[in-house]
Amino acid sequence: MVTLTFPDGNKLDYDEGVTGLQVASNIAKSLAKKSVAMKVNSSLADLSDPICDDATIEFVMREDESALELIRHDCAHVLAEAVQELYPDTQVTIGPVIENGFYYDFARDKPFTVDDLPIIEKKMREVIQRNKPFTKEYWSREKAKEFYREKGEEYKVQLVDAIPEGEELKMYAQGDWIDLCRGPHMTTTGKVGDAFKLMKVAGAYWRGDSNNEMLTRIYGTAWASDKELKAYLRMLEEAEKRDHRKLGREMDLFHFQEEGPGVVFWHAKGWTLFQNLVNYMRRRLEGDYEEVNAPQILDRAMWETSGHWEWYHENMFVTETEDERVFAIKPMNCPGHVAIFKHGLKSYRDLPLRMAEFGAVSRYEPSGALHGLMRVRAFTQDDAHVFCTEEQMAEECLKINDLILSTYADFGFDEVVVKLSTRPEKRVGSDELWDRAESIMADVLKTIEAQSDGKIKTGILEGEGAFYGPKFEYTLRDAIGREWQCGTTQVDFNLPERFGAFYVDASGEKKVPVMIHRAICGSMERFLGILIENFAGHFPLWMAPVQAVVTTITSEADDYAKEVAETLKKAGLKVITDFRNEKINYKVREHSLAKVPAIVVCGMREAEERSVNIRRLGSKHQTSMTLEEAGSSLGKEATPPDVLRG
Numbered sequence: 073m074v075t076l077t078f079p080d081g082n083k084l085d086y087d088e089g090v091t092g093l094q095v096a097s098n099i100a101k102s103l104a105k106k107s108v109a110m111k112v113n114s115s116l117a118d119l120s121d122p123i124c125d126d127a128t129i130e131f132v133m134r135e136d137e138s139a140l141e142l143i144r145h146d147c148a149h150v151l152a153e154a155v156q157e158l159y160p161d162t163q164v165t166i167g168p169v170i171e172n173g174f175y176y177d178f179a180r181d182k183p184f185t186v187d188d189l190p191i192i193e194k195k196m197r198e199v200i201q202r203n204k205p206f207t208k209e210y211w212s213r214e215k216a217k218e219f220y221r222e223k224g225e226e227y228k229v230q231l232v233d234a235i236p237e238g239e240e241l242k243m244y245a246q247g248d249w250i251d252l253c254r255g256p257h258m259t260t261t262g263k264v265g266d267a268f269k270l271m272k273v274a275g276a277y278w279r280g281d282s283n284n285e286m287l288t289r290i291y292g293t294a295w296a297s298d299k300e301l302k303a304y305l306r307m308l309e310e311a312e313k314r315d316h317r318k319l320g321r322e323m324d325l326f327h328f329q330e331e332g333p334g335v336v337f338w339h340a341k342g343w344t345l346f347q348n349l350v351n352y353m354r355r356r357l358e359g360d361y362e363e364v365n366a367p368q369i370l371d372r373a374m375w376e377t378s379g380h381w382e383w384y385h386e387n388m389f390v391t392e393t394e395d396e397r398v399f400a401i402k403p404m405n406c407p408g409h410v411a412i413f414k415h416g417l418k419s420y421r422d423l424p425l426r427m428a429e430f431g432a433v434s435r436y437e438p439s440g441a442l443h444g445l446m447r448v449r450a451f452t453q454d455d456a457h458v459f460c461t462e463e464q465m466a467e468e469c470l471k472i473n474d475l476i477l478s479t480y481a482d483f484g485f486d487e488v489v490v491k492l493s494t495r496p497e498k499r500v501g502s503d504e505l506w507d508r509a510e511s512i513m514a515d516v517l518k519t520i521e522a523q524s525d526g527k528i529k530t531g532i533l534e535g536e537g538a539f540y541g542p543k544f545e546y547t548l549r550d551a552i553g554r555e556w557q558c559g560t561t562q563v564d565f566n567l568p569e570r571f572g573a574f575y576v577d578a579s580g581e582k583k584v585p586v587m588i589h590r591a592i593c594g595s596m597e598r599f600l601g602i603l604i605e606n607f608a609g610h611f612p613l614w615m616a617p618v619q620a621v622v623t624t625i626t627s628e629a630d631d632y633a634k635e636v637a638e639t640l641k642k643a644g645l646k647v648i649t650d651f652r653n654e655k656i657n658y659k660v661r662e663h664s665l666a667k668v669p670a671i672v673v674c675g676m677r678e679a680e681e682r683s684v685n686i687r688r689l690g691s692k693h694q695t696s697m698t699l700e701e702a703g704s705s706l707g708k709e710a711t712p713p714d715v716l717r718g
Contacts, residue, residue: 366408
């Protein structure tokens with residue numbers, strides 16, 4: 073007998089080897105009909121799987137969040153069957169679930185194009201309509217290889233060979249079509265539903281190796297409902313409009329070019345935007361942090377001591393000088409900050425010591441991974457390290473949390489998720505040390521949730537911590553619902569010890585400090601990319617690189633317009649003027665495309681009345697006010713929120 077424990081705590085005994093479907097049918101026929109899979113000891117499994125030991129069990133319905141991965145997984149199999157029905161000469165390779173969808177790689181003499189996608193989609197719907205059950209068999213390696221050799225599926229033969237000895241080899245059938253797969257699957261192809269769409273085709277090397285054959289990858293997305301699919305497609309459409317690379321060109325902020333792959337060429341307006349962000353962060357740190365600057369390039373010995381040479385060497389830019397010394401451009405600021413901490417004796421009275429740097433770092437990223445400001449090879453971190461005692465750790469983590477959340481709020485991000493990443497399998501430090509650190513941070517996480525009155529969501533990421541300590545990860549949601557992981561708070565017991573850093577405690581003994589790594593924006597470049605897309609270029613006035621343009625209807629108003637510009641500059645605004653002999657509608661349209669927040673229009677009437685007409689970005693209406701009112705109103709709006717708070 074086996075004892076199964078259900079989500080409500082009830083326990084029932086069944087014969088050993090009972091399947092999930094039998095258990096569901098025993099409880100209620102409707103439950104068996106609605107269930108598409110089950111969780112055994114929290115792991116997804118086929119309903120047909122036998123249960124041979126005591127376990128927890130939970131039935132998964134198609135509308136459950138955990139079923140979405142199964143929908144996408146099954147949809148990939150349906151795609152592969154549809155392709156082989158339409159194009160029998162095609163070999164199937166691998167088809168995993170990815171974020172928001174799935175893909176499948178195919179080997180075919182004539183690569184697929186986007187024109188093929190509607191035809192394949194139609195065939196997929198036919199496969200789904202057949203509603204064939206997914207059935208699983210365990211095959212020997214030789215049987216599977218013989219099966220695929222007879223079909224001419226050489227890639228599948230290689231996949232069978234790649235399965236470790238002793239690991240079970242599962243074959244899933246959906247009607248007459250069979251695929252090698254780890255599983256699990258839902259009960260039938262019909263459970264996939266209609267809420268899917270094939271998105272694009274791309275080239276992909278077999279197993280990601282450029283020395284191998286080029287395959288055709290077909291990407292798709294799948295959702296539990298048509299409503300969710302439509303919402304996702306609308307989000308993609310909106311995201312395309314907001315693409316920071318497109319807006320960067322339109323707003324004349326930055327560019328990239330082949331001679332500098334992965335590095336940003338900042339234009340004047342873009343650099344102003346960058347400095348606005350740096351200056352904001354610098355003001356937020358004033359009084360609490362000491363700003364430092366560590367060297368850009370250090371001898372490899374420093375990186376060997378820190379562990380980066382072993383753990384991160386392939387991502388570092390390295391050079392050797394004529395005297396045969398090997399140096400690396402820093403990919404991290406941490407070792408430099410430990411070196412600064414070590415310079416001079418530190419007492420417990422000096423702690424916590426908070427050290428910040430807007431540190432320029434360089435990391436080698438593969439060419440295919442580069443993506444505008446979001447993924448670059450050279451960037452600036454709003455990095456900080458807090459050296460403290462273990463007793464001070466919780467309070468420091470809470471202070472950092474308050475700073476991170478208030479910073480995000482100033483940029484309009486109110487939906488934030490904070491997750492605690494716990495010890496990974498490969499790590500340094502004793503279990504006792506990890507136990508203490510995780511316990512402290514778990515308590516901090518509870519405090520964060522309690523202090524937010526439920527506004528901040530929290531969670532646990534098992535095994536996702538850094539090798540040197542647990543960490544908090546901060547994920548924010550943008551204006552169109554996308555999530556971005558930005559800030560981190562990482563506890564480190566390893567690096568100070570490796571470098572021999574210490575402080576003298578109250579009893580005169582040497583103690584290794586706790587080192588807390590902290591970033592809010594993370595990469596300043598990436599955070600700006602997120603902001604550009606979040607605001608769609610419509611920056612709040614206080615952040616915009618150009619806050620107002622003063623333009624004229626007629627050249628006779630030029631002198632008054634110059635006075636208006638000077639008044640707004642004295643009120644603290646970044647102002648440009650446009651006195652070109654062009655129609656006012658043309659000038660308004662041009663500055664609107666450049667995303668200038670306020671267009672201040674002056675004509676003879678305004679000159680006589682000492683007034684202005686202000687057209688705000690995104691509005692078709694103008695607001696008339698006196699020059700004095702305009703200076704006061706726009707000046708206040710152009711003041712950063714942290715300055716307004718005092």
